[in-house]
Amino acid sequence: METKKSLKICCAVTSILLLLLVITLLILYFTVLKPKKPAVVATPVGLDHIDFSLRPNVSLTLSIRMNISIKNPNYAGFKYENSSASIFYGGDFVGETPIEAGVIHARSIKNISTVVNIIANKVIGNPKFFPDVFKGSLNMNSEMGMEGKVILLGIFKLHAKTHSTCDIAIFVWQGNSTENCNSKIEL
Ligand SMILES: *[C@@H]1O[C@H](CO)[C@@H](O)[C@H](O)[C@H]1NC(C)=O
Ligand SMILES: *[C@@H]1O[C@H](CO)[C@@H](O)[C@H](O)[C@H]1NC(C)=O
Ligand SMILES: *[C@@H]1O[C@H](CO)[C@@H](O)[C@H](O)[C@H]1NC(C)=O
Ligand SMILES: *[C@@H]1O[C@H](CO)[C@@H](O)[C@H](O)[C@H]1NC(C)=O
Ligand SMILES: *[C@@H]1O[C@H](CO)[C@@H](O)[C@H](O)[C@H]1NC(C)=O
Numbered sequence: 001m002e003t004k005k006s007l008k009i010c011c012a013v014t015s016i017l018l019l020l021l022v023i024t025l026l027i028l029y030f031t032v033l034k035p036k037k038p039a040v041v042a043t044p045v046g047l048d049h050i051d052f053s054l055r056p057n058v059s060l061t062l063s064i065r066m067n068i069s070i071k072n073p074n075y076a077g078f079k080y081e082n083s084s085a086s087i088f089y090g091g092d093f094v095g096e097t098p099i100e101a102g103v104i105h106a107r108s109i110k111n112i113s114t115v116v117n118i119i120a121n122k123v124i125g126n127p128k129f130f131p132d133v134f135k136g137s138l139n140m141n142s143e144m145g146m147e148g149k150v151i152l153l154g155i156f157k158l159h160a161k162t163h164s165t166c167d168i169a170i171f172v173w174q175g176n177s178t179e180n181c182n183s184k185i186e187l
Helices: 003-033 120-124 129-133
Strands: 040-053 058-073 077-080 085-089 092-099 102-104 108-117 137-153 157-171 176-180
Touching: 040 137, 040 176, 058 077, 058 085, 058 092, 058 120, 058 137, 058 157, 085 108, 092 108, 092 120, 102 108, 102 137, 129 137
Parallel strands: none
Antiparallel strands: 040 058, 058 108, 077 102, 077 137, 085 092, 085 137, 137 157, 157 176
């Protein structure tokens, strides 16, 4: 009789402890370990170089400076694949800068400062080019996508796909630019 009773108590205590352990793990998972989406913001920050002339021939040399910030909010590393920031003019691809694969440590921000060289022939060959030149500005967009994995204790691997876009107006006669990022992600 006595052993049966103590066995019951033992069982109950064990169950309670197991339940507490499960609850603790669940709370830990949803607060600390739950993978959160990294944020990528690629912002054009001005012209690195511009050379434009209509005579004797139409010529354009253009490169745009971009600052890229990647924020990893996780309590684990974010491993990202080879990616690139691209520039489009009138919907056509006109240049990109490669971002080599890497790792961002837990809860940190990595800033990359880079330059995109624009493929001039693709810009000059666009039907929008001459009308835009006479209006005074070339309107381009930048786009940045990144894919990677959040590695949590080597158990969970989550894909994170992030995107950011900006509009850039290039004033070819003044040789400067304005940038407007409508999809700005808070860092
Ligand atoms: C302008 O273009 C013409 C014909 O395409 C070429 O012969 C000439 O060398 C070019 N001039 C310059 C300054 O690039
Ligand atoms: C872009 O990055 C460079 C180098 O990190 C920094 O000096 C500059 O202030 C940044 N520009 C902007 C607009 O954040
Ligand atoms: C990433 O880029 C580097 C250098 O450009 C290259 O050596 C490597 O093979 C690329 N990795 C993948 C998975 O494409
Ligand atoms: C990276 O950029 C962000 C936002 O532009 C800034 O708040 C942060 O201080 C920068 N970090 C480093 C290490 O430069
Ligand atoms: C571009 O340059 C012109 C003159 O050089 C100046 O008046 C204008 O304010 C500049 N615009 C921007 C966006 O910096």
